Amino acid sequence: MSGVVEGGWEFVIAAYAVTAAVLGAYAVSVFVRHSAEKSRAAGGEKGP
Amino acid sequence: MSGLLVALRKDLLLQWRGKAQIVAIFAFGATALLLFSFAIGPDSLALRQHAAGFLWLGLLLASTLSLAESFEREVEEQALEGLLLLPASARALYYGKALANWAQLALLGAALVPVMVVLYDAGTLRLLSLLGVILLGTAGLSAPGTLYAAMTAQARARQTLLPLLLFPLVVPVLLAAVKATSLLILGDPMGQLAPWATLLAAFDVIHWALGGLFFGRVVED
Amino acid sequence: MARVAHNRTPHALVAAGVALLLAGSYWGLLKAPREIFMGDVQRIMYVHVPTAWNAMLALSFAFVCAVCFLFTNAWKWDNRLEAAMEMGVVLSLLLCTQGAIWAKPTWGVWWDWDPRLTTTAVMVFAFGGILALRAFVDDPVKRAVWSAVACIVAFADVPIVYFSVKWWNSLHQAQSSPQTVSRAFHWPLRINAFGILFLWTGLVALRARVAALRLQSEIHPPVPEQKSAPAGAPVPGGA
Amino acid sequence: MRAMIAIAAAGLYRRYGRRWALVDVSFEVPAGALVMVTGRNGSGKTTLLRVLATAIRADRGMVTILGKDPQREPVREKIALLGHRTYLYEPLTALENLAIVARFLGRDSRRKALLERLEEVGLADRADDPVQTFSAGMRQRLALARVLQQEAEVVLLDEPYGHLDPPGFLLVDRVLQRLRRQGATVLIATHLLRRGRALCDRGLVLEAGRLSFAGATSEMPEPPGADGAGFAEGA
Secondary structure (H helix, E strand, O other): OOOOOOOHHHHHHHHHHHHHHHHHHHHHHHHHHHHHHHHHHHHHHHHO | OHHHHHHHHHHHHHHHHHHHHHHHHHHHHHHHHHHHHHHHOHHHHOOOHHHHHHHHHHHHHHHHHHHHHHHHHHHOOHHHHHHHHHOOOHHHHHHHHHHHHHHHHHHHHHHHHHHHHHHOOOOOOOOOHHHHHHHHHHHHHHHHHHHHHHHHHOOOOOHHHHHHHHHHHHHHHHHHHHOOOOHHHOOOOOOOHHHHHHHHHHHHHHHHHHHHHHHHHHHHO | OOOOOOOOOOHHHHHHHHHHHHHHHHHHHHHHOEOOOOEEEHHHHHHHHHHHHHHHHHHHHHHHHHHHHHOOOOOHHHHHHHHHHHHHHHHHHHHHHHHHHHHHHHHHHHHHHHHHHHHHHHHHHHHHHHHHHHHHOOOOHHHHEEEEEEHHHHHHHHHHHHHHHHHHHOOOOOOOOHHOOOOOHHHHHHHHHHHHHHHHHHHHHHHHHHHHHHHHHHHHHOOOOOOOOOOOOOOOHHH | OOEEEEEEEEEEEEOOOEEEEEEEEEEEEOOOOOOEEEEOOOHHHHHHHHOOOOOOOOOOOEEOOOOOOOOOOHHHEEEEOOOOOOOOOOOEEEEHHHHHHHOOOOOOOOOOHHHHHHHHOOOOOOOOHHHEEEEEHHHHHHHHHHHHOOOOEEEEEOOOOOOOOHHHHHHHHHHHHHHHHHHOOOEEEEEOOOHHHOOOOOEEEEEOOEEEEEEEHHOOOOOOOOOOOOOOOOO
């Protein structure tokens, strides 16, 4: 009657989990791409 | 100013030579309208209610074909580069092409209206207002469409890229034009037509200005 | 040849961001009191609102980069533009997902055409389309100029999209906004906002380095016999 | 008084992706000269002409046309380029294509004047046919007419003899001689060494993007394998 939303912890957990997953995955992808490009650039300089 | 007229004349002439293409694009739009009604089913009330949305969706889908086509002639033998080296002003070339595309899209929209009336039983007697909405709406498709077609005509996967870039951008045009057309078809007791037309006009002003500002950077190397 | 800086500032920013996010989320999830009307669901706001601010901030930074590139023609702005646009799209996508998760318990539907959320969705497609354009243009100069122009045009479109969706959906109920929450709720909001800010600035700085390295391998082969190259000529690369 | 320099290139570099198409190319061409540019396929001739015509920018270096920087000062209208692409609108007729150029430049775009131009390249009888019905040689003739329509002081012709029949070769020769009489500075990129030597007074040879020779055509070296045997130079 008061309009208070009861419970809903599963939605809260889902929201935080999605946030952590998306930001974490993107951060990992950036770090991976960065190290890949760095090693490629280093390899290119040593090349013939 | 004279450069703009020369460019407009050139683009209208090119469109005149490609009239078979325009007829084909119209047939595409009309087919789309027919297919939309199959998606809804033979419910005349629902069809009438959605008529405006279908009209503008059909026009939007057809517009990507006609916008892409308008740059086909410019890139196949690099005629656009040839004109820029003359030198012709990039701004004149842009506005000439955007005006010609506007004319073609408005014509297409006007031609699709009878199809909508027949298929969805969704007519209006306020023909001048309807023409005004079609003019404002197609102007909003033509200005950014011409700018983006100039880019995608030279890129790989251009058939996919133009709608991908254009559709999110013209969401306001679609919303406002559909609402305004709906009000004309279904009645406008609250007098809401004017604000929607104003929104369309504002979109048009902003994008016609941005297009003229940036087209030179897009086509010059 | 322009060297890409190897300093560790971006890593530090990312680490600080993660730490702040952990602290803010702990506060928001466990320590903050239940909200009176929304109950525990309100706790989504502690991460949703900061994401919204930062998504807008990242796309605004992309816009600034686009303007700077068109004025200066310096490659560093193109690298930053690519990084900021990608970050902005990721944050906006995240924002849409959080918005859907918030809408379900609050209004009973996943998507309710709220103007802010709808505008965000449109931005995902608009800026995602520009990233696709970048992938399909091979000439680095054209790619840079075109995506800068497209970015400015798309950014100028944001307010029009917002107002059109707002009018279109004007019968919608008033939104609860974070300004209405009491002071006790502010801290987790602020901490998370700075956490995401640090995180994305660090990631954008790193991602811009990736772009710079790729650009260098793409367009910066060593000049054969650099005997009489005029000094002060523009050299691409740099973060 | 020293002859005026019509085209000056200083340290031009241009790359496509990882490949350098022009490396440190510098030369000067006095006004009124007829110069041939030669070199093997992919040696940078087309790139050089496109840089000079401001169709593309040099990555480094400086181009000066008639004493002006074409990127900053209005000198484009004095340069005409015949490129590999014809710059023609396929659905339009020969006459309409020329009319567009004439109108943009504010020249006489009446039918009579344009027909004279088409007569010059032997296309008067096809004036009202769309370009898409033309053969490659006819397109080349029309593209040449389009270049002449510009009445430029600096004319850059990339393989003007391409796709042409023997009468077409003679036509290009006549055009070159007429341009020279009118005082235009002409640069042609061509593989036809004998013909180039006979017509031009100066020559440039490009090798893998570098200028390997610049001087009088009489002193121009024979590139390996180009002893004339493999070159059908027509009438």
